[in-house]
Amino acid sequence: MLLVASEMIAYIATIPRPSEQFFQLYLLGATHTASDFYPNQDTNIRPGEPITWYVGATDNMGNTEFVSIIVKVSNATIKAPDDLEALPSPAPAIAEFARFLQDNETWEIPFTWSIPNASLYQGSVHILMLQINNQTYQIPDWSASNGYNFRIILELWTWQTEINAFEYGWIVSGEHRTAWLQLWFNMTNPVPPPPSA
Amino acid sequence: MDIFRQFHYSVESRMMCLGKISIICALAALTLMVTSSTQTGGLQPGFGPAMVAVRQAEEAGATKSELTDLVTLLNEAVQLNNEALKLNAPNQAEKRVALLAQVDQILLTVESQAADLTVMSSHRTYVGKVLDYVWGAIAAVLLTVTYAFVASIREKYQIKRTFQMKVSLR
Numbered sequence: 001m002l003l004v005a006s007e008m009i010a011y012i013a014t015i016p017r018p019s020e021q022f023f024q025l026y027l028l029g030a031t032h033t034a035s036d037f038y039p040n041q042d043t044n045i046r047p048g049e050p051i052t053w054y055v056g057a058t059d060n061m062g063n064t065e066f067v068s069i070i071v072k073v074s075n076a077t078i079k080a081p082d083d084l085e086a087l088p089s090p091a092p093a094i095a096e097f098a099r100f101l102q103d104n105e106t107w108e109i110p111f112t113w114s115i116p117n118a119s120l121y122q123g124s125v126h127i128l129m130l131q132i133n134n135q136t137y138q139i140p141d142w143s144a145s146n147g148y149n150f151r152i153i154l155e156l157w158t159w160q161t162e163i164n165a166f167e168y169g170w171i172v173s174g175e176h177r178t179a180w181l182q183l184w185f186n187m188t189n190p191v192p193p194p195p196s197a
Numbered sequence: 198m199d200i201f202r203q204f205h206y207s208v209e210s211r212m213m214c215l216g217k218i219s220i221i222c223a224l225a226a227l228t229l230m231v232t233s234s235t236q237t238g239g240l241q242p243g244f245g246p247a248m249v250a251v252r253q254a255e256e257a258g259a260t261k262s263e264l265t266d267l268v269t270l271l272n273e274a275v276q277l278n279n280e281a282l283k284l285n286a287p288n289q290a291e292k293r294v295a296l297l298a299q300v301d302q303i304l305l306t307v308e309s310q311a312a313d314l315t316v317m318s319s320h321r322t323y324v325g326k327v328l329d330y331v332w333g334a335i336a337a338v339l340l341t342v343t344y345a346f347v348a349s350i351r352e353k354y355q356i357k358r359t360f361q362m363k364v365s366l367r
Contacts, residue, residue, distance in 0.1 A: 006340070010333030063255050064268060066248055068238060096238050098279075100248075100271040102261055157236070161252065164245040165235045 021172045023067070024058035024106075025156045025179040037183060044147075044186040047117050053183075055154060056108035059101035061170070066159035067107075068098040068166050073130055073139050076149040081168070086176035088168040089153050094130055094137045098166075109133075113152070118190035120147075125190050147188040155180045239282045240275075241297060243304035247271060250311035257315045258322035267307050267314070274303040 029036035030052040037043075038051060045051065059065045074080075074091040081089045099107050111132065118127045125147030130137045144150050156179040157166040169178035251267055281296035 006333040006337035007330060010329045013329060064248075064251050064264060066244070066271075093236070098238060098240075098275050100251075100268045100275070102264060102268050159244070159248055160235075161245065161249050163235060164242075166238055167235045 019060075019062060021061045022177070023060065023065075023156055023158070023170055023179055024056075025069070025154065025181060026056045026058075027154065027181050027183070028054040028056070038185065043184060044188055045115070047115055047187070047190055050112050050114045053111040053113070054108055055097075055111045056106055057101065057156060058106040059103055061172075062103055064100060064102050065170075066098065066100050066166075068096055068157040068159075069109075070155045070157055071095040071097075071130075071132065072153040072155065073127070073142055074151050074153055075142050075144045076151075080153065080182060081155060081178060081180045083178055086169050086178050088155050088157075089180075091153060092140055094139050095132050095135075115187065118147075118187055120190050125187050127187065144187075147190065148186050149184060150187060151182050151184045153180060153182045240278055241300050241304065243301050243308075244271075244274070244278075247274075247304045247307045247311070250308045250315070254311045254314040254318060257319040258325075259314045259318040263314060263318070267311055270303055270307050270310075274300045274307070277303070 027037075028034060030039075032054060037053065038045065039049065055069060057067055057069060059067070070088075070093045072089055072091040073094055074089060078091045079089060081087065097109055101107055112134075113130060113132045115127050116129045116131050116136065118125050120126075121143075124143040124145055126141055126143045127150065128139060128141060130139050142150065155168060156170075157168050158170040159165070160167045160171070169176055171177070248271075251264065251271070254267070255264060277296050277300045281293045281300065284290075284293040284296070
């Protein structure tokens, strides 16, 4: 009887504890806090104006994961990611940051971005380029009426070994879960500011 | 005549049905293209097997510190892969090929080291499990001996107390 009880304790001690599996995706402002996302708290930015954020992801899946943070630029008419259907935003990917993460590891990247130039045409502001960490990315001709309601979308994708590709979100016990963030901005004045003396 | 008309109608309805199916298929393909939720990000095909090998090592019981070196190598490969993807000019083709070859080499190293780690970790996990059960059995024997010893002392004490009892008359 005692032998059976001891062996049961040994068995319980050797089986791994079930824990909640999830990813965390976060965005911090220039001061490394959940504020100061735009200079002077003004979401109306000017061409060439650098904006500093910190983007981070934490792996709480209990194992090593290959993650990718995909950056998209969109306006108000393009759909945001769909949480119910676990679908990413249909806006095209502009930039991608990939990294292998160990369990409980947090990966944070400084994310300094700007829109080098924009143009005003028939009441709409068009942006064609996005600069992230001194690297210039071409973007589709996104326009917004009077320069209102542009947005940057950050999506978390994970490597799925079954399909040998990155997939939007992650799967836990057959359930598809997602993590994404978006920040809105305006560009009502597409003329770059004059160089300071 | 009626048979001919029926045949004609059935062919027409089949054609319409096929048309509808092809439109549905085209729409489905378009939807998939627009809302595609998978991509490889221009990574070398070796990343898949390397990731599988690392996962196997992890499942076999490799510790976090043992896996750190492999993950560092994998991140180095990602960085080199990204650098290679930026080299698009024709005069950079040679450098691009060299970088991608380096990526493949790193991934092969990771795969091989992960395989070794899998063997070592699974052996260690097995030995650890066996030891856990052995310790369980030893604990059970020790507990039985202790229980028997305590029970015998208690019995002796009870006998002694019985003999020490005094009979008093009222």
